[in-house]
């Protein structure tokens with residue numbers, strides 16, 4: 181595990197600079213130097229007065245397998261929300277007034293969040309999980325076509341090599 | 344693919360952002376973006392069709408999640424799935440109500456007002472400023488996106 185700094189919470193009190201044994205918290209980027217951070221040390225995490233630092237895992241644990249009936253029900257919900265999102269986007273694109281476009285856009289955003297929630301609970305929560313990686317491998321193998329677009333093969337391959 | 348990759352991928356890209364892996368997140372956002380507008384264009388493009396879909400969801404899509412996720416003699420309840428169905432049901436009702444009111448009243452409903460969407464749960468709010476706390480998931484005002 182290594183430390184990460186949430187820049188929205190950091191108030192530049194700099195206690196983390198003094199407690200870190202390796203200088204990992206002292207960087208120009210604002211983020212902690214992951215290479216220098218000691219696995220699981222957490223001194224800066226406990227010292228920060230703004231609760232701006234936390235530890236993230238390098239290797240995520242396997243998740244207990246989802247019941248197939250639950251996962252299917254959640255994915256059906258996701259698919260329906262996604263269809264509604266497509267309709268809301270079409271409504272936004274063809275809107276005759278800014279007010280109409282505003283309502284359709286807000287609905288599309290909200291509908292996508294519910295679709296994502298279905299995906300997350302169906303088992304696609306952690307990108308490093310067996311299910312997520314298998315899904316990405318399947319995409320790479322099947323290369324579903326989308327009219328007028330080029331499949332992002334290089335990005336997908338690089339991503340899989342990094343996960 | 345059996346299911347649409349778009350929402351699965353954008354959810355995983357958000358997860359990578361939360362893990363502070365910006366490079367991996369950027370790659371995944373590109374792959375997710377490929378599937379934007381991948382669904383065939385809907386047959387009807389009017390708010391009434393959307394209201395119809397939203398009205399059917401409670402019985403057709405949310406209740407099956409609750410039933411599958413409930414505890415039985417053989418297994419414990421899936422609390423994550425039940426949570427998704429609870430929030431999903433509340434947010435779905437709000438989406439329906441907004442689409443329905445807009446279908447009836449038109450632009451007058453939203454003129455001079457802003458729409459806010461909770462990025463944690465999808466809750467929608469019509470008004471001048473975001474609520475202090477999301478009534479569905481209790482996220483604070485800063486988690487609301489503004490659609491002006």
Ligand code: SF4
Nearest residue numbers: 190191193194196228
């Ligand atoms: S101790 Fe906390 S608030 Fe201070 S600089 Fe470090 S992260 Fe920021």
Ligand code: SF4
Nearest residue numbers: 200217218221222224
């Ligand atoms: S966890 Fe320890 S080594 Fe890592 S940045 Fe914090 S204080 Fe430094």
Ligand SMILES: [Fe+2]
Nearest residue numbers: 461464477480
């Ligand atoms: Fe919320």
